[in-house]
Amino acid sequence: MSVPVDIRVETRDFDPGAELAAARRRLGGAAGAVATFIGLVRDRAAPGQPVATLHLEHYPGMTENSIRAIVDRALSRWPLLDVVVVHRVGDLAPSEQIVFVQVASAHRAAAFAACEFLMDFLKTDAVFWKREDSPDGRRWIESTGDDCRRAEAWGDGNA
């Protein structure tokens, strides 16, 4: 039986409570653990400066496939029961929700680990581009050295 995997790239906001409720309905009593991660837009503007907004772009089709490839690697490593990844695109203001990862498993260890794994590779392998727009100008953001080290630490050979 294949594991339910829901991958969405959307401009609209998401509702973590609704995502959890939907997963509980899908799972019945099979899962004992659900781990979720919610990424927020951090205000990167210098103190005293107007807030910067984050502009996100994707490549429709290829982006969803790149997320699916990351999820498939997680599925091969842990006995997961349900996976949801929602990633927003468009213009986002500080404190807005940008990414949602939800992983269900029978026991917590797999859910915790897979949730972190998915986020680490979303940072380095998922096909998105981020631009920070502020009164000082526009700047495209790249994965940090720390992002790459975190992905490489999984020893998955793809980072």
Added chain:
Amino acid sequence: MNLRVRFFASLREAVGRPEIDLELPDGAGHGDLLAALEARLGEPAMAALRAGNVRVARNQTLTDQPFAPADGDEIAFLPPVTGG
């Protein structure tokens, strides 16, 4: 052969447009593709596309260069990605 070439994010800004359509002679190779791009886009844009951290996707799959283009291909130039 007809190809669509797409540019994303900073490369779209460098090129000044999201995509162009190219018509190449049948049997054209990778070098012919680059030459056609250069003729259409000019040198500053080509320099951005040739940067060492730019990756190329062919029909939405990352590909090594050089590759042999085929009729109907969608070629995309991708700057470094980051999500999350």
